[in-house]
Amino acid sequence: LKISIHKMDIPVPYGPAFEGERIRKEDMQIEIGGPGVPAFEYVCTKEIDEVEDGKIQVIGPDLDDIKPGPGVSLGIMVEVAGRKMQPDFEPIFERQMHRFLGEAQGLFHMGQRDIIRHRISKEAFKAGFRIKHIGSIIHSQFHSNFGAIVDKVQVTFYTKREDVERILKDVRAAYAERDARLKGMTDDSVNLFYSCTLCQSFAPTHICVVTPERSGLCGSVSWLDGKAGYEINPTGPNQPIERGKVVNDTLGQWEGTNSFIFNGSNRSLEKVSLYSIMTDPMTSCGCFECISAMLPMTNGIMVVDRDFTEMTPCGMKFSTLAGTVGGGLQTPGFMGHSKFYLGSRKFISADGGLGRVVWMPKALKEELAETLTKTAAELGLEDFLNKIADETVAQTEDEVAAYMQKVNHPALAMAPMF
Ligand code: SF4
Ligand code: ZN
Incomplete structure (x- = not known):
């Protein structure tokens, strides 16, 4: 020894x-x-x-x-x-x-x-x-x-x-x-996802399920990182998850992911959708890069990141929202996630995807412009970035709704969110 x-x-x-x-x-x-x-x-x-x-x-x-x-x-x-x-x-x-x-x-x-x-x-x-x-x-x-x-x-x-x-x-x-x-890797192209349970030290029921198209919500654990983490420490916080049989393809639920979460959350959660904010969304610990929140009047969601400390159209600042969303709870309509996931084709794809985004801070929009433009184009959304309101044109939910009318935002024509 x-x-x-x-x-x-x-x-x-x-x-x-x-x-x-x-x-x-x-x-x-x-x-x-x-x-x-x-x-x-x-x-x-x-x-x-x-x-x-x-x-x-x-x-x-x-x-x-x-x-x-x-x-x-x-x-x-x-x-x-x-x-x-x-x-x-x-x-x-x-x-x-x-x-x-x-x-x-x-x-x-x-x-x-x-x-x-x-x-x-x-x-x-x-x-x-x-x-x-x-x-x-x-x-x-x-x-x-x-x-x-x-x-x-x-x-x-x-x-x-x-x-x-x-x-x-x-x-x-x-x-x-x-x-x-x-880039180029998709969830469908791999057999295994990886867990990350590093944040259970302060959010005991929280598990990030990390896939090629959805990184951990802190933004610093990608699927490759999960894989490497498992190789470095086979009994550590990153464990392979076999997807197993499909429960619901659209929502992103499999028997393997559900049972992993059930066991790993101290049996407090039975189901988690990887691709939905409305139905059994993934839990949030506290270190998410962004929070998405439903804006009921707009039939869409707003996204805010940590650097934006002003009031947002949902009536809460990032810090207050973080307190509502965090702690390992499942809160339909609210979700913490990484910046990477926002640019993913799987971003809340079960609820209509990127086209649901109606507001985000200007700086975040600029930071992610390249990837959002690319994904929007792949999803057939035209001139989409300009249709997302930011704090310079809308500060309240009413103002977001008015802006959407003006630019003919795609969420207006989508099915009701709930
Ligand atoms: Fe791991 Fe990051 Fe998720 Fe925490 S937030 S569990 S560190 S991936
Ligand atoms: Zn965390």
């Missing part, structure tokens, strides 16, 4: 008790990332001789020389090497960093990839915590959790905005390359 203990050299307490610990604005030394601030977390695979195990570098100023407050740029580049390492595992490691970093007292971790938003508390700073200590955590946790796969880990931090901006170009290209591998 080989036991390797990688001592973590950090000046603050560490453990599961601190996961999810909030750091209020007045208590934070700095906030990393956030809207408009370039920042990223990226794990990449290297050759064994390209990585020096335990090397931690901070390129640019560390906390002593960073102005306290929000808006801090940071690039976290984690380079790993190992005989069993595969590029397919990179996103899994990235996702786990949420837990690894969140377990340090005084370090709050949110988001992933290039949408991170972390805080370091004043208290931690006073205790001697510096950026380089994030590297110690990553190094030791990667060894203790992925020891079977990873032999060497080195971490480089970029703290100058211009460096982060420059490197982010390559990092985004790498994210895009990962995502592209999934």
Whole structure:
């Protein structure tokens, strides 16, 4: 038996008790990332001789020389090497960093990839915590959790905005390359789906069923990630789900998925539709990228993402909606989901699909313009993006309905939603 203990050299307490610990604005030394601030977390695979195990570098100023407050740029580049390492595992490691970093007292971790938003508390700073200590955590946790796969880990931090901006170009290209591998795969082309139960720590009945055309609702677990997660850890949160016999093709219900959810939800849920928001929708934990909500007067749905903090046409802000939808409940008419799923041909296909979308924030529409335009065209929806209202033309359900009349929105001609 080989036991390797990688001592973590950090000046603050560490453990599961601190996961999810909030750091209020007045208590934070700095906030990393956030809207408009370039920042990223990226794990990449290297050759064994390209990585020096335990090397931690901070390129640019560390906390002593960073102005306290929000808006801090940071690039976290984690380079790993190992005989069993595969590029397919990179996103899994990235996702786990949420837990690894969140377990340090005084370090709050949110988001992933290039949408991170972390805080370091004043208290931690006073205790001697510096950026380089994030590297110690990553190094030791990667060894203790992925020891079977990873032999060497080195971490480089970029703290100058211009460096982060420059490197982010390559990092985004790498994210895009990962995502592209999934394109072209359909749910019908695979025999197995994968579960993700990572969020059961705070939403005990929640299970994401991850398929090629529907990623986990946090947006960071694709079908390929589920598959890789299972290979890394066969008893972990990603398990294969055999679809089995069809219960309802349109809704996206199979005997295999239903029974998996029944057993995995502590027998609290019997049925889940993968393609419907109205009939047995998938549950939501809390880390969804977007929420869809029915707008009864419009015969359609609105979609809002986390970055949009204003009031929405359903009369609730994202934060209030999140409280209604989250926690592992099944709430017909409401659903948390990833941005990826919104652009999927299977997006609420049982309820009429993308054509049901009547409102979304302008920024989200712009961000997803390419994929939404493509999917809309495939579904035969003409000039569809311009028919979706946003906050610049409609802020209430009435105004959305009026806008729909003006542009002749396709949802007007669809069957009633309920
Ligand atoms: Fe897994 Fe879903 Fe949680 Fe993402 S939201 S970590 S896919 S359970
Ligand atoms: Zn979650």
